[in-house]
Amino acid sequence: MTSASATRSLPYPLGVTLREGGANVAIYSQTADAIDFCVFDGDGNETRTALAERTGHVFHAVVPGVEVGTRYGIRVDGAWNPDAGLRHNVNKLLLDPHATAVEGGYDWGQAVFSHDLNDPTAFDESDSADSTPRCVVTDPSFDWDAGSPDVAPRTPLAETVVYEVHVKGFTQQHPDVPEDIRGTYAGLAHPAAIKHLTDLGITAVELLPVHQFVQDSHLEEKGLRNYWGYNSIGFFAPHGDYSSAGDGGGQVAEFKAMVKALHAAGLEVILDVVYNHTAEGNHMGPTLSFKGIDNAAYYRLVEGEESAYFDTTGTGNSLNVGHPAALGLIMDSLRYWVTEMHVDGFRFDLATTLTRQDGSAELHSAFLTLIEQDPVLAPVKMIAEPWDTAGYQVGGFPADWSEWNGKYRDDARDFWHGGENILGDFAQRFLGSPDVYEGSRRAPLSSVNFITAHDGFTLADLTAYDEKHNEANGEDNNDGESDNRSANHGVEGPTDDPAVNELRDRQRRNFLSTLLLSAGVPMILGGDELGRSQGGNNNAYCQDDEISWFDWNKVDGDLLDFTTQLITLRRENPALRPTWYRHAPEAGSADTVRVLRADAEGFNDEDWAEDHRAIAFVLEHEGTDAFAVLLNAAENGVEFTVPSEPGQEWELALSTDPEQQVQAPVETLIVRDRSVTVLRSRA
Numbered sequence: 001m002t003s004a005s006a007t008r009s010l011p012y013p014l015g016v017t018l019r020e021g022g023a024n025v026a027i028y029s030q031t032a033d034a035i036d037f038c039v040f041d042g043d044g045n046e047t048r049t050a051l052a053e054r055t056g057h058v059f060h061a062v063v064p065g066v067e068v069g070t071r072y073g074i075r076v077d078g079a080w081n082p083d084a085g086l087r088h089n090v091n092k093l094l095l096d097p098h099a100t101a102v103e104g105g106y107d108w109g110q111a112v113f114s115h116d117l118n119d120p121t122a123f124d125e126s127d128s129a130d131s132t133p134r135c136v137v138t139d140p141s142f143d144w145d146a147g148s149p150d151v152a153p154r155t156p157l158a159e160t161v162v163y164e165v166h167v168k169g170f171t172q173q174h175p176d177v178p179e180d181i182r183g184t185y186a187g188l189a190h191p192a193a194i195k196h197l198t199d200l201g202i203t204a205v206e207l208l209p210v211h212q213f214v215q216d217s218h219l220e221e222k223g224l225r226n227y228w229g230y231n232s233i234g235f236f237a238p239h240g241d242y243s244s245a246g247d248g249g250g251q252v253a254e255f256k257a258m259v260k261a262l263h264a265a266g267l268e269v270i271l272d273v274v275y276n277h278t279a280e281g282n283h284m285g286p287t288l289s290f291k292g293i294d295n296a297a298y299y300r301l302v303e304g305e306e307s308a309y310f311d312t313t314g315t316g317n318s319l320n321v322g323h324p325a326a327l328g329l330i331m332d333s334l335r336y337w338v339t340e341m342h343v344d345g346f347r348f349d350l351a352t353t354l355t356r357q358d359g360s361a362e363l364h365s366a367f368l369t370l371i372e373q374d375p376v377l378a379p380v381k382m383i384a385e386p387w388d389t390a391g392y393q394v395g396g397f398p399a400d401w402s403e404w405n406g407k408y409r410d411d412a413r414d415f416w417h418g419g420e421n422i423l424g425d426f427a428q429r430f431l432g433s434p435d436v437y438e439g440s441r442r443a444p445l446s447s448v449n450f451i452t453a454h455d456g457f458t459l460a461d462l463t464a465y466d467e468k469h470n471e472a473n474g475e476d477n478n479d480g481e482s483d484n485r486s487a488n489h490g491v492e493g494p495t496d497d498p499a500v501n502e503l504r505d506r507q508r509r510n511f512l513s514t515l516l517l518s519a520g521v522p523m524i525l526g527g528d529e530l531g532r533s534q535g536g537n538n539n540a541y542c543q544d545d546e547i548s549w550f551d552w553n554k555v556d557g558d559l560l561d562f563t564t565q566l567i568t569l570r571r572e573n574p575a576l577r578p579t580w581y582r583h584a585p586e587a588g589s590a591d592t593v594r595v596l597r598a599d600a601e602g603f604n605d606e607d608w609a610e611d612h613r614a615i616a617f618v619l620e621h622e623g624t625d626a627f628a629v630l631l632n633a634a635e636n637g638v639e640f641t642v643p644s645e646p647g648q649e650w651e652l653a654l655s656t657d658p659e660q661q662v663q664a665p666v667e668t669l670i671v672r673d674r675s676v677t678v679l680r681s682r683a
Contacts, residue, residue, distance in 0.1 A: 015098025345381030480539030
């Protein structure tokens with residue numbers, strides 16, 4: 001005999017939850033009249049089951065026969081009134097917002113649009129089932145203890161070195177990764193891939209978006225593809241194209257196995273997540289999921305003109321973080337990736353949009369408050385991209401967040417590129433941006449420092465091109481921002497001129513040295529350590545080809561060795577990675593600093609106002625670990641008076657000038673044009 005409780009459906013958790021004999025299905029919609037759960041067999045035949053029960057705004061039912069591997073979608077019936085923000089169309093097969101796997105792609109045509117393509121207010125009656133992907137019911141079980149238990153590294157921020165990398169591009173051409181798993185989660189988990197990461201010394205991979213995303217129709221028409229993946233449609237589903245097991249559900253277990261392998265090597269996994277918008281676009285966009293379920297709950301609409309979408313992302317729509325349904329979706333997704341997929345942190349794309357519940361960015365927004373009090377999310381790293389199209393918010397996030405520090409990128413580039421009156425700002429960046437964070441009692445670890453990222457030039461191209469070369473993107477080189485902070489010095493692109501190439505090599509080392517010797521959390525763009533070039537393309541979002549993929553046959557071995565040496569130096573010496581702001585030696589702090597002119601005297605106000613190009617930092621930790629970092633961005637050599645030693649005499653730790661020599665004891669030292677020399681106390 002079956003009890004009533006065994007057959008009763010529940011309104012939570014949302015999505016599909018397997019149970020004996022079938023599944024509990026629950027879908028949120030405040031505005032729908034009815035919702036059907038649609039199962040498809042191997043021949044594409046559709047069986048609909050009404051979610052006949054309703055609790056609050058959640059439609060739910062127990063659907064018998066649902067099991068691992070079941071392909072499904074949902075149909076939502078309700079009012080069509082775009083002027084009132086209502087876009088229901090039962091003819092459109094929609095993705096379950098909580099689906100954990102998605103199979104297939106979209107055939108771009110009238111069927112996937114709820115409106116008539118010739119009239120955005122007219123209702124379209126064509127059925128989309130043959131033009132849309134399917135959700136796949138996945139097996140939630142995974143043996144995290146197989147072999148050895150999965151243990152999250154939990155690397156302290158002060159010891160963290162982030163490596164921003166694309167799942168596919170990293171191994172797509174790796175000769176030591178088997179061909180059948182290149183460009184996949186399994187490829188990233190392969191020992192050859194992991195060896196590069198561990199040998200380099202980074203502690204965390206920050207993966208470009210792996211949530212299920214959509215291939216844009218306008219790119220496919222040009223023979224291009226969305227490579228970066230900032231076009232999400234499934235916040236719980238690992239992107240199927242990155243799975244060697246295919247997209248029929250096996251991508252979930254493969255992703256988990258990747259995380260486990262990276263953890264076993266001591267590497268954390270941080271996801272670049274795109275919760276600020278979805279692939280459905282504006283009022284002219286397709287109806288793929290949220291728009292047809294509850295448009296006004298999931299998207300922010302223009303007040304008084306509800307047919308239009310409020311857009312601070314530049315993509316057509318913004319998630320409605322002022323509504324409990326959208327906020328709940330984000331929080332459910334974050335907890336899922338931590339508890340079920342074991343990831344270690346998140347980098348939030350255009351995070352400022354997520355704080356705009358009423359229009360302006362708010363430190364105490366519901367989004368930030370919910371994350372701050374959530375015990376599941378408390379142990380993981382939270383990193384904000386602290387801007388959107390409507391504003392710049394560096395320094396505006398809570399104390400336990402870190403932020404991509406765009407000021408660091410700009411000022412470090414200006415310093416080495418020859419920007420005017422930049423020395424004072426550069427000193428702030430090198431010391432962890434106290435001018436940004438210390439006033440609100442935030443640590444230097446709030447600053448994620450970077451010189452380059454996926455969005456812009458690679459390091460090799462930053463030092464080889466003054467102008468972007470995005471011709472392959474099909475927009476006549478009009479896309480991508482012009483980079484007036486490139487560090488090339490006269491010759492555009494590859495050259496056989498040894499003097500130019502030597503300068504470029506030195507500048508690459510200068511940037512990496514600056515990054516890895518600065519206070520804060522360093523982030524390296526994957527491939528910069530190899531000298532990876534995109535041929536001057538600074539907006540390769542649509543280049544799923546050799547432009548973007550790592551070329552393992554063209555590795556700058558000397559640069560790789562230098563980067564590894566830098567990371568090792570940082571890892572082994574706490575003086576180079578302070579947990580709080582440095583103070584003067586007499587202050588009695590564990591971490592102290594002297595900021596000096598080339599003559600070893602302190603700067604005065606007039607000095608900062610002048611266009612100096614040389615600066616020295618003496619960094620100490622507890623009086624036993626000490627470094628003198630001498631930076632010369634001038635176009636001529638500069639004689640430095642070597643600062644007084646904290647104890648034992650100085651020795652050469654490294655230099656971006658391979659000819660640099662230090663014979664102890666040393667009183668003065670010529671640091672050549674555009675170079676860095678690092679001295680270490682023998683103590």
